[in-house]
Structure formats: C-alpha cells, structure tokens
Amino acid sequence: MNWIAGAWAVFRKDLQLELRSRYALSTLLLFVLSTTLVVLFAAALGLGRAFVREEERGTVLLLRLHTRPSMVYAGKLLFNVLLIGVLTMVTAAAFGLLLGLPVGAPGLLATVLALGALGLAGATTLLAALIARASTGGGALLTVLLFPLLAPLLVSVVSATQEALAGASFAAAGEELLTLVGFAGVTITASVLLFDYVWEE
C-alpha cells in the first residue's frame, strides 16, 4: 500500500466511525458556546478518544499489521485537524453572531485559527497515542500532560486573535504568527519522529 493511500485510509476509517457513532462530535458540540478555552477542553475530550478507541476494540493489531506507523499518525492527525477545524469554525461563528464582534482583519483571524488548530492537533495526537498505550481510559492523565504543553500555543493564539480583532496587518502580528508556525512545526516534526516508538510493541 503506498503511503498516501495508507494515511488516507486511516483518515477515512476514523471519519466513518465518527459519523456512525458521533461520539467525539456530540461531546464537542456540547461545549461550543463559550471561550477559546472551550476548544482546548473539548479537544482534550474528543481527541483523547482517537487511540483509546483502537485499544478498546482491539483493532490496534490490525492497524499495526496493515499500515506503517507514519501512515497511522498522518491519518489520525488529518482527522484531528478536521475535527478541531470544524469545532473552531463553529465556535468562531457562534461568537461572532452572539457577541456581535466586529472582526478587524478576517484573513488574519482565519490564519491564526488555522495555525492554532494545526498546533493543537499536532501536540494532542501524539499525547493521545501515549495515553492509550499507558492506560485505558486515562482521561485525567491526558489533561495533566496536555494542558501545560499547550500553554505556549494558547498564549500566542490569544494575543494574535486580539490583534486580528483590532484589525492589525499581517506584518504587525508577524511575531505571533511565526511562533505559531514554529510551535506547529516543532510538535508535528517531533511527533513524526517519535510516533514509531509509541506505536510499535
């Protein structure tokens, strides 16, 4: 199986499972109507399921036999990016409508949220895999590991979002954008390098 097809298959499998059970999504949507933090908490709840589900159903071995670890990681990452992306859009739209926030720089806001979603998914996917290996249903453990790791992301997203709402240009928010790109880059690179060790028995 070539790599792209493999990663895509894992992604499609997770998507179909989700559409059938709507576990993560329904949990996530419950949380939609509050602050940026909501995205974070909801993400920890929903994304933590990504690998625990495989362990619970005993499908880990099948995935391990049929795909290479990097395919599994890429597929799961893609699925998580989609999940967080949808969640972020719904949250942002809901906030925009309910609070009547005037957005000064919509393009910048979209970029910031996209980069933030990417960094969030990058860090969460690997940690979810770690937790699934460490114990079944270790929800509390995930939050202990995850929240401090996401602090730099949170700080940058919040300050960049503020600038976007105030209508700053891309150049003015350059530092924050670079930090976000760097964070997403570092977490995803580290995850790709380390995922094999988590995945293989």
Added chain:
Amino acid sequence: MNTPAVPELSEKERPPQVHRRRYRWGRNAVVAWLTAVLLGAFLLDIPRINILEHTARNLYFHVPMWFTMMAAFVVAAYHAGGFLRSGRLARDTRAFEAARVGTLFGLVGLVTGMVWARFTWYRGTGLWWNFDPKQTMAAVQLLIFGAYFVLRSALEGQPEKRGRISGVYLLFAVAVMPFLLYVLPRQMESLHPGAEGNPAFSDITAPIMRVVFYPSVIGFIGLFWVLYTQRVRAAALEMRARLRDSAFRG
C-alpha cells in the same frame, strides 16, 4: 550447603564502569570550584544600584539555576533518545535521574526568583508573585516536567513500557522548552531582563559581575553532574541489591 550464584545485573541494566579515582578528582574539583565561586560572590565588591543594592548578587545563583536546569534536561533528553534506540534500561535510569535533579534546580531557580522579585520589583507591595510572563512560563515548564513524573508513576512495574512512553514524552517536553523559556517571554512586556527592550546584560552591569557569573554557571552545571552521577550509581546499586535479595530468598 551450597549458596546460590550471586546474580548480576544484565548487560542491559548495568551502568558503565567508572574510573573511581578520576571520578573523585572530578567531584573534588567541582567542590573547590564552587567554594571559590561562593567566596567571590559574597566578598567581591559590586557597585550599589538603587533598590537592587546587594540583591544583585543573586545574579550569581538565580540565573545559573536555569542554565543548569536546561543543561540537565538536554542530558535527560539525550538519554531518553538513547533508550528509545537501544532499549538499555540503564539509559532510562539516566534520563530519569537527570530529569529529577534538573527539576530540583528549576525549583530552586523559581524560589530564588520569587524572593528576589519580592524585595526589588514588588518592594512595598508585599507581593511574592504577580504573573510576570517569564516567571509564569518557567512555572509552566516545571509543570510539564512534573507531568513526566506523574506519567512514570502511572506506569510503575512495567520498566520497558515506562521507559518508552515517558521517554517520548520527555523528548516532546524538551522540544517545547525553547518556546516557554525564550520565545514567548521575549514577545511580552516583562520586568525580566532579556524581555523586550531590556537586555540581559547592559552597560550598567559591572564587569566584575561577569567574572563571577560565568564561573558560577560552570560550577552549578558541575554540581548537577556530581548529583546526577551519584543518583545514577545509587539507582544501580539499589537494583542490584533488590536482585540479590530476591535471589537469596528464593
């Protein structure tokens, strides 16, 4: 009566042999060096700056703590990576002990910083903590490292798995360390030197302070090395003792 053969640690668990005499020389050199640093730190004359006064001497202690913590976690990450590649449990022990001693240095750095801030930045307010970005980020970094120990304790009794999973987490944690300790604090307004428009060493820093500061950094990293190697040896001895204990009890 035949006694059972004394069991030895397997190749995977045994730490490499050290040259005893050379090791003692190294340790004594660190002790002598740090003593000289301490004498210099308290006895050498420094210019008095308003408010800062003699607390400026804290530069010799507070800042090297963070340098040492970073060095310790680079060592820990190196051994965590080594364990992932080789599967030698001795490497995992090294990663764990380096992380433990490193966290200790981080905590001392946090406390020395809090005391320093209380009597300079927050003088007259009675505050110990006011969420200065760099302080807060350093505290978050310590939380991340604290989670490493939580993760390890959740995997008690499965050494191979514990080493692999906590090793991956440690490498991940060290990868985000530059963001928390360097990138973000420099983007935010902070009283901390090294933040926006506030260089770490400025014209008003007396040259004499550098003479003590740099040796102090080296000295505390040396102290880390002594504590860390002692912990690693103690851990190996403990493992061996447990092994023999169980063998003799049958």
